[in-house]
Amino acid sequence: MRVFTILALALAVGLGTALAPFASSSPDGLQTVASRTAFVDRGHSHEAPVAGYAFPGIRDARLATGLSGFTGTVAVFLVGYGVAALMRRRTT
Amino acid sequence: MHIPDGFLSAEVAAACAVPAAGAVAYGLRRASRELDERRVPVLGVTAAFVFAAQMLNFPVAGGTSGHFLGAALAAILLGPWLACVVMSVVLVVQSFVFADGGVTALGANVLNMGVIGALVVGGLMLAARSVLPRRRGVLLAVSAGGAWLAVMAGATACSLELALSGTVPLGTVLPPMLGVHALIGVGEGIITAAAVSALLVARPDVVPATNPLPDPAVA
Numbered sequence: 130m131r132v133f134t135i136l137a138l139a140l141a142v143g144l145g146t147a148l149a150p151f152a153s154s155s156p157d158g159l160q161t162v163a164s165r166t167a168f169v170d171r172g173h174s175h176e177a178p179v180a181g182y183a184f185p186g187i188r189d190a191r192l193a194t195g196l197s198g199f200t201g202t203v204a205v206f207l208v209g210y211g212v213a214a215l216m217r218r219r220t221t
Numbered sequence: 222m223h224i225p226d227g228f229l230s231a232e233v234a235a236a237c238a239v240p241a242a243g244a245v246a247y248g249l250r251r252a253s254r255e256l257d258e259r260r261v262p263v264l265g266v267t268a269a270f271v272f273a274a275q276m277l278n279f280p281v282a283g284g285t286s287g288h289f290l291g292a293a294l295a296a297i298l299l300g301p302w303l304a305c306v307v308m309s310v311v312l313v314v315q316s317f318v319f320a321d322g323g324v325t326a327l328g329a330n331v332l333n334m335g336v337i338g339a340l341v342v343g344g345l346m347l348a349a350r351s352v353l354p355r356r357r358g359v360l361l362a363v364s365a366g367g368a369w370l371a372v373m374a375g376a377t378a379c380s381l382e383l384a385l386s387g388t389v390p391l392g393t394v395l396p397p398m399l400g401v402h403a404l405i406g407v408g409e410g411i412i413t414a415a416a417v418s419a420l421l422v423a424r425p426d427v428v429p430a431t432n433p434l435p436d437p438a439v440a
Binding site: 130131133134137138140141142144145148149152153154155156157158159161162163165166167168171172173174175176177178179180181182194197198200201202203204205206207208209210211212213214216217218219 | 313389
């Protein structure tokens with residue numbers, strides 16, 4: 130399982146880091162529908178450390194997205210692994 | 222399909238948060254009963270893959286993009302209840318770290334993009350297992366079809382929540398939501414079936430549906 134975990138995590142981090150900067154920046158399904166049916170202005174975003182996947186302090190937009198993808202993928206892995214490790218079955 | 226703050230009324234947001242939290246809490250309880258130590262990394266890796274793949278927006282018709290949601294894949298690999306845990310981890314990090322999806326809308330987003338899809342696909346897998354032969358082709362067809370259905374169910378729930386909030390009439394929002402997500406769902410189906418197919422080749426033991434023993438996490 131260790132080899133699988135490392136390879137699968139490497140794939141996920143690779144996708145999030147290298148491919149995410151080249152993803153489509155068009156609005157998603159809900160945003161498009163919200164614009165066309167005129168309720169998009171009701172939405173507002175909140176303060177967050179890396180709001181909009183733009184890593185702070187990085188000027189290059191693609192680099193900022195890639196760094197966000199790297200950070201987020203690793204963070205989600207650690208949180209998911211941590212929650213699972215804490216909650217897993219214990220055989221006594 | 223991440224709902225930002227401001228789209229939903231407080232009542233609807235709260236009414237969504239209750240079942241979402243309940244499903245995640247139940248998922249955590251199931252984990253403490255059934256999640257084997259050796260499968261702990263699978264949960265972490267699935268969450269990481271879902272997060273990364275969600276960043277990869279692909280263009281669909283008319284200047285719109287869509288992205289993978291992942292509830293179907295998580296439900297196939299981990300069962301519907303652990304999938305709820307996986308999806309809530311992804312959506313919580315997205316909301317609090319990246320401002321993707323509102324904080325007050327978090328319950329609705331966990332419900333629409335996690336719980337509903339996970340339960341739809343979990344139910345479908347259970348039904349398929351009892352009536353269809355346990356073959357690779359069957360599993361892939363159920364993966365693709367289930368993933369599409371999960372996206373459509375999530376889009377329907379999202380539309381209902383917007384309508385109940387008084388944001389937009391249901392008749393106005395539901396048809397375009399289903400129209401665009403019918404296309405996004407095809408992407409979801411392709412990615413889900415491709416991921417399951419790749420795992421069946423590389424690590425079939427990670428896909429419990431192929432195990433000869435019944436998987437307790439699905440039942």
